[in-house]
Amino acid sequence: MTIEDPGAPAADNGEFWLFGYGSLIWKPPPHFDRRIPGWVTGYVRRFWQASQDHRGTPEAPGRVVTLIERSFWETLPDPHSSADKVWGVAYRIEAEHVEEVKEYLDIREINGYTIHYTPFCPASNPEKPIRTLVYIGTPDNDQFVGPQDIQALAGHIYLSEGPSGLNRDYLLGLDKALQELSPESGDEHVTDLSERVRAIVSREEERGRGGGKGGIEAQATKNVVSQGSDAAAGALHDSRKVGSVDQNEETEKVG
Ligand code: BEZ
Numbered sequence: 735m736t737i738e739d740p741g742a743p744a745a746d747n748g749e750f751w752l753f754g755y756g757s758l759i760w761k762p763p764p765h766f767d768r769r770i771p772g773w774v775t776g777y778v779r780r781f782w783q784a785s786q787d788h789r790g791t792p793e794a795p796g797r798v799v800t801l802i803e804r805s806f807w808e809t810l811p812d813p814h815s816s817a818d819k820v821w822g823v824a825y826r827i828e829a830e831h832v833e834e835v836k837e838y839l840d841i842r843e844i845n846g847y848t849i850h851y852t853p854f855c856p857a858s859n860p861e862k863p864i865r866t867l868v869y870i871g872t873p874d875n876d877q878f879v880g881p882q883d884i885q886a887l888a889g890h891i892y893l894s895e896g897p898s899g900l901n902r903d904y905l906l907g908l909d910k911a912l913q914e915l916s917p918e919s920g921d922e923h924v925t926d927l928s929e930r931v932r933a934i935v936s937r938e939e940e941r942g943r944g945g946g947k948g949g950i951e952a953q954a955t956k957n958v959v960s961q962g963s964d965a966a967a968g969a970l971h972d973s974r975k976v977g978s979v980d981q982n983e984e985t986e987k988v989g
Pocket of ligand 1: 753754755757758759799869
């Protein structure tokens with residue numbers, strides 16, 4: 735499904751621009767000739783999309799980012815505020831590579847993302863927006879999770895893993911990539927989750943060194959039995975350990 739946003743004119747030379755606000759920031763598409771930092775407005779970035787194919791599995795989905803329309807987000811409970819700008823990068827894909835890149839990116843659609851178009855403001859020239867294609871997991875897709883308790887979400891990300899690797903590496907990679915874009919491109923939601931996950935990692939390492947029992951995995955497993963909690967499902971999944979898949983498109987190409 736493709737949803738048009740008339741906010742900026744389409745290029746007429748066959749090229750297209752792609753906006754990345756998640757792993758595309760640090761894992762570029764296979765072909766591009768320009769990469770520009772900047773932002774879009776009217777959206778909020780949140781770890782509210784389940785990932786069954788990259789950072790989780792169908793049995794124990796991880797969590798990845800999607801964009802929520804700001805007017806809808808304002809109706810939802812959320813401990814984090816959100817700046818007007820969602821920072822990311824825009825890639826220019828030249829006409830001769832459009833088919834290949836679109837085919838490659840369309841793999842994403844299978845996990846609930848759909849194609850939208852939105853104006854992107856280059857940081858170096860915000861007065862001249864560019865029409866960009868963006869993948870969004872809208873609230874009506876099956877993988878949309880919506881607001882979650884923030885500490886439970888951090889625990890869930892800590893425990894999740896999929897063919898593309900650890901869910902926490904995606905989170906921490908996104909936080910780092912955002913910090914590197916500009917002095918003002920940090921994202922409170924992403925940074926808070928990263929700090930919580932780092933704290934869990936430290937606690938678990940400490941527990942490991944002390945040989946203690948009852949860490950987050952044991953706790954989560956207990957929760958599965960008693961409450962069927964989402965985070966706990968991650969723990970059960972984690973104990974099954976999904977190996978990295980060499981041919982995986984995220985590991986090899988996008989992210
Ligand atoms: C990204 O911006 O990295 C992205 C978001 C959703 C689907 C694919 C890529």
